[in-house]
Amino acid sequence: MTSSRLALTFRGAVRLAAPLLGGLAMLAGGAGAARAAKPIVIGTTISETGPLATDASYQLKGIQLGIAEVNAHGGWLGRKLVLKYYDDKSSPGAAVRLYQRLITLDKVNLLLGPYSSLVTIAIAPLINKYHMATLEPGASVPDIYEKGNKWNLMNTADSTTYLHQLLPLAKASGAKSVALLGLESAYSLACYHARVAQAKQLGLKIAYSTTYTLQTDFSSIALAIKNAKPDVVLECGYYPDSVNLVRSLHEQGFAPRFLGETVGPVEAAYLKALGPLSNRVYSNSGWWFNFKTPGNKAFIAAYEKMFHSLPDYHAAAGFTAIQVLGAAVTATHSLDQNKIRAWIVTHSVSTIQGKIHDNAYGHTIGAVQDMVQVQHGVLKLIRPAALAQAKPEIPYTGH
Amino acid sequence: MLALQLLVNGVLLGGLYVLVAQSLNLIFGVMGVVNLAHGAVIALAGLFTYWFTAQTGASPLLAVPIAFVAAALAGAVGQRLLIEPVMRAGGSKSELLSLIVTFGLSYILIELALQLFGADFVSVPYLQSSWTLGSLAFGKALVVAGAFAAGMSALLYLWLNHTMSGKALLAASQSPTGAICCGIDVARVRVTAFAIGVGLAAAAGALVIVIMPVAPQTAADLNLLAFVIIALGGLGDYVGVAIAAVLLGIAQSVAGYYLGGNAEYVLPYVLLLAVMVALPGRFRRVR
Known part of the structure; x- marks a missing residue:
C-alpha cells in the first residue's frame, strides 16, 4: 500500500x-x-x-x-x-x-x-x-x-437486475425459503424490493426480511436470520455492511446454503477482509473479464x-x-x-x-447484471451460462 | 435461550462501545478537553494495524502496544504544544476552544490517514469465529475487545481513585489553582493524562479494525458514538459509562432482533434525547 x-x-x-x-x-x-x-x-x-x-x-x-x-x-x-x-x-x-x-x-x-x-x-x-x-x-x-x-x-x-439469477438458481437446487436484507439507500432498496417481488413470484417463503441503515452491528440481524433458518440469504448493500453481515452470520454459527451480496464481493478488499468466509458467496457484475x-x-x-x-x-x-x-x-x-x-x-x-x-427517457435497455461466485479466493462468472467460467459451487459453507 | 443469546450479543456490543468511549471519557469527562480528534485517532490506529499486519504477517494484537506507545508520545507532544496553551488562554471558554482546536486536528489526522492509507474501507481477518457454550455463541473478536475494554476501565478507575497521580489529575481538573497550592505539577499531570487517553484510543483502534471495516472517514461515526455513550453514562464516570455502554448494547441487540436494523441504529440517539430531557444533570462533568 x-x-x-x-x-x-x-x-x-x-x-x-x-x-x-x-x-x-x-x-x-x-x-x-x-x-x-x-x-x-x-x-x-x-x-x-x-x-x-x-x-x-x-x-x-x-x-x-x-x-x-x-x-x-x-x-x-x-x-x-x-x-x-x-x-x-x-x-x-x-x-x-x-x-x-x-x-x-x-x-x-x-x-x-x-x-x-x-x-x-x-x-x-x-x-x-x-x-x-x-x-x-x-x-x-x-x-x-x-x-x-x-x-x-x-x-x-x-x-433491479442485481443478483436476479440467484433465487432461480437456489429454487432449482431445492431452496424453499429466503432471508432478504436491503440497505436504506436508493439502489439497494430498488434491488431489495425487486428481490422480494421475485421471491414471491417464485413461491419462495420469505422467512426474514429487513432494511437497515449503515451500521456496524449485525449480530441481532444475524441471530434473527439464524432462527428463521432460510436456505438463502440475499443482501443488497455496499462493501462495509456486506463484510459485517458475513462475519456476524459466522459468529452466530449460521451458514445458509446460498449467500449472495451485491456490490461488495467484487472488490478485492472483500476477499482480503473475509478470507475463507468469502468462499462461495455470490455477487453480481455488469461486466466481466471474459466478455x-x-x-x-x-x-x-x-x-x-x-x-x-x-x-x-x-x-x-x-x-x-x-x-x-x-x-x-x-x-x-x-x-x-x-x-x-x-x-x-x-x-x-x-x-x-x-x-x-438508452430509450427515450434515458433508461438503458437490455443490460443486466450477471452473477459471479467466489471460488477459493477467485471470482468466477457463473451466469449467463453461455459465458460461465465455472459451475456454481453449492452449498456456502461459511469457512 | 434466545434471550440469553441476545444478552450475550448485547454485552459484547457494549464491550466494543466501552472500548471506543472510555479513553474519550478520560480526556473529555475528566480533563475537560472536547476532543473531536478522538475518532480520527481510532481510525488512524486501525488503518496502521491493517498496514502493519499486511506488511509483517503478524497478529494484529501485536499492533496494540505499538499503537498505544506511538499515539501516547504524539498525544503528549500535542497536548504540550497545542492543547495546553489553548486551555490556559481560554479561561471559562477553554472547552469551546479545545473543541475548535481538536476539530481542526481531526481534519489533519483524517487527511493524513487518507494520504497514507487511502480512502478504502479495510479490515483484518482475525478471530472471525466464535467460542460456544452450549448453544450460546461468543464472537471471539468481540470477546477479546470486551476483555480489553473491561481491563482498561478497571485500570482507569483504580488509577484515578486509588493512586496519587490519578488523584492529582482529578484535583488538577477540579481546581488547577488549588492543585498547584498543594504542590502538584499540574502541567505534567495533564500531559500524562492526555497521553494515556490518546494512547488508549489508538489501542482501541487496533482492536476495532478486527471487528468492523474502518476507513479514515469512519472517524466521524466513532466520534458521535463515543460522545453519545459518555453522555449517557456520565462525563468522567468510568463505571457509569461502562454500565451505560453495556445497557445500550443490550437494548440495541433486542431492538435489532425484534424491530430490525433501522430501529437498532436510531436507538442510541433516541435514548440520548430522552436522557437529556429527563436527566439534564447527567451532562455535567464529574468534579
Missing part, C-alpha cells in the same frame, strides 16, 4: 506541475502553441471518501483510463480531453454544491454523473435545470430516468498497466461512459447538449460492456 501511495503522491506532484510546465511551454512556443485547440473539459464528482469510496474509486479509474486512451488517439474533434473532478465525500449535499460549481464556475463542456443512485438523485434537479446531457455510469435506479429527469442518461444495468466485446482485452491490459491492479465492473462502467460520450460527440461533431442527448437516446453503442442503448 505504501508504494502505491507514494506512486500516487508522485503522480499528484506531476499533476500539480503539469499546468505550470504547460504554461512555460506555451510561452516558449509562442503563437503556434497559443493557437492550439482548447481542451474539452469533462466534469464529475466522485466519492473519494465516505462509505461509497471503495466502489467509487474504480469508477474514477475507469473514467481516467478512458480519457487517457482517447487522448492517446488524438482526442475528440481534434481536442484533447481534461477531467475536472471533486470529492463529493459520498454526500448528496456536497455533490449538489460541486455540480453547481462545475456547471456555473468551472463551465465544463461535458458532465458525467457521480457514483451511486443516492448522490445522482440529489444532483438530478440541477442537471435538468441546466440541460446538461449527463451520462450516469454509477446510477442504476430506473426511477431516476423514468420519472422526468430527461437530462440524466443511464449508462449501466439497472439495480467477448470489442476492446475488452485491451481495456483490461491498459487498466492493469495504468493502475497495477485489476478492474471491476464499476471501472468498466466509467470507461464505457467515455466510450458512449465519445461516440455521441464524434457523431454529432458537436458539444451541443441537445444534440448529444438526442443522439444517445436514438443510437446504440458497442462498448466493452456490450451494446448500450
Whole structure:
C-alpha cells in the first residue's frame, strides 16, 4: 500500500506541475502553441471518501483510463480531453454544491454523473435545470430516468437486475425459503424490493426480511436470520455492511446454503477482509473479464498497466461512459447538449460492456447484471451460462 | 435461550462501545478537553494495524502496544504544544476552544490517514469465529475487545481513585489553582493524562479494525458514538459509562432482533434525547 501511495503522491506532484510546465511551454512556443485547440473539459464528482469510496474509486479509474486512451488517439474533434473532478465525500449535499460549481464556475463542456443512485438523485434537479446531457455510469435506479429527469442518461444495468439469477438458481437446487436484507439507500432498496417481488413470484417463503441503515452491528440481524433458518440469504448493500453481515452470520454459527451480496464481493478488499468466509458467496457484475466485446482485452491490459491492479465492473462502467460520450460527440461533431442527448437516446453503442442503448427517457435497455461466485479466493462468472467460467459451487459453507 | 443469546450479543456490543468511549471519557469527562480528534485517532490506529499486519504477517494484537506507545508520545507532544496553551488562554471558554482546536486536528489526522492509507474501507481477518457454550455463541473478536475494554476501565478507575497521580489529575481538573497550592505539577499531570487517553484510543483502534471495516472517514461515526455513550453514562464516570455502554448494547441487540436494523441504529440517539430531557444533570462533568 505504501508504494502505491507514494506512486500516487508522485503522480499528484506531476499533476500539480503539469499546468505550470504547460504554461512555460506555451510561452516558449509562442503563437503556434497559443493557437492550439482548447481542451474539452469533462466534469464529475466522485466519492473519494465516505462509505461509497471503495466502489467509487474504480469508477474514477475507469473514467481516467478512458480519457487517457482517447487522448492517446488524438482526442475528440481534434481536442484533447481534461477531467475536472471533486470529492463529493459520498454526500448528496456536497455533490449538489460541486455540480453547481462545475456547471456555473468551472463551465465544463461535458458532465458525467457521480457514483451511486443516492448522490445522482440529489444532483438530478440541477442537471435538468441546466440541460446538461449527463451520462450516469454509477446510477442504476430506473426511477431516476423514468420519472422526468430527461437530462440524466443511464449508462449501466439497472439495480433491479442485481443478483436476479440467484433465487432461480437456489429454487432449482431445492431452496424453499429466503432471508432478504436491503440497505436504506436508493439502489439497494430498488434491488431489495425487486428481490422480494421475485421471491414471491417464485413461491419462495420469505422467512426474514429487513432494511437497515449503515451500521456496524449485525449480530441481532444475524441471530434473527439464524432462527428463521432460510436456505438463502440475499443482501443488497455496499462493501462495509456486506463484510459485517458475513462475519456476524459466522459468529452466530449460521451458514445458509446460498449467500449472495451485491456490490461488495467484487472488490478485492472483500476477499482480503473475509478470507475463507468469502468462499462461495455470490455477487453480481455488469461486466466481466471474459466478455467477448470489442476492446475488452485491451481495456483490461491498459487498466492493469495504468493502475497495477485489476478492474471491476464499476471501472468498466466509467470507461464505457467515455466510450458512449465519445461516440455521441464524434457523431454529432458537436458539444451541443441537445444534440448529444438526442443522439444517445436514438443510437446504440458497442462498448466493452456490450451494446448500450438508452430509450427515450434515458433508461438503458437490455443490460443486466450477471452473477459471479467466489471460488477459493477467485471470482468466477457463473451466469449467463453461455459465458460461465465455472459451475456454481453449492452449498456456502461459511469457512 | 434466545434471550440469553441476545444478552450475550448485547454485552459484547457494549464491550466494543466501552472500548471506543472510555479513553474519550478520560480526556473529555475528566480533563475537560472536547476532543473531536478522538475518532480520527481510532481510525488512524486501525488503518496502521491493517498496514502493519499486511506488511509483517503478524497478529494484529501485536499492533496494540505499538499503537498505544506511538499515539501516547504524539498525544503528549500535542497536548504540550497545542492543547495546553489553548486551555490556559481560554479561561471559562477553554472547552469551546479545545473543541475548535481538536476539530481542526481531526481534519489533519483524517487527511493524513487518507494520504497514507487511502480512502478504502479495510479490515483484518482475525478471530472471525466464535467460542460456544452450549448453544450460546461468543464472537471471539468481540470477546477479546470486551476483555480489553473491561481491563482498561478497571485500570482507569483504580488509577484515578486509588493512586496519587490519578488523584492529582482529578484535583488538577477540579481546581488547577488549588492543585498547584498543594504542590502538584499540574502541567505534567495533564500531559500524562492526555497521553494515556490518546494512547488508549489508538489501542482501541487496533482492536476495532478486527471487528468492523474502518476507513479514515469512519472517524466521524466513532466520534458521535463515543460522545453519545459518555453522555449517557456520565462525563468522567468510568463505571457509569461502562454500565451505560453495556445497557445500550443490550437494548440495541433486542431492538435489532425484534424491530430490525433501522430501529437498532436510531436507538442510541433516541435514548440520548430522552436522557437529556429527563436527566439534564447527567451532562455535567464529574468534579
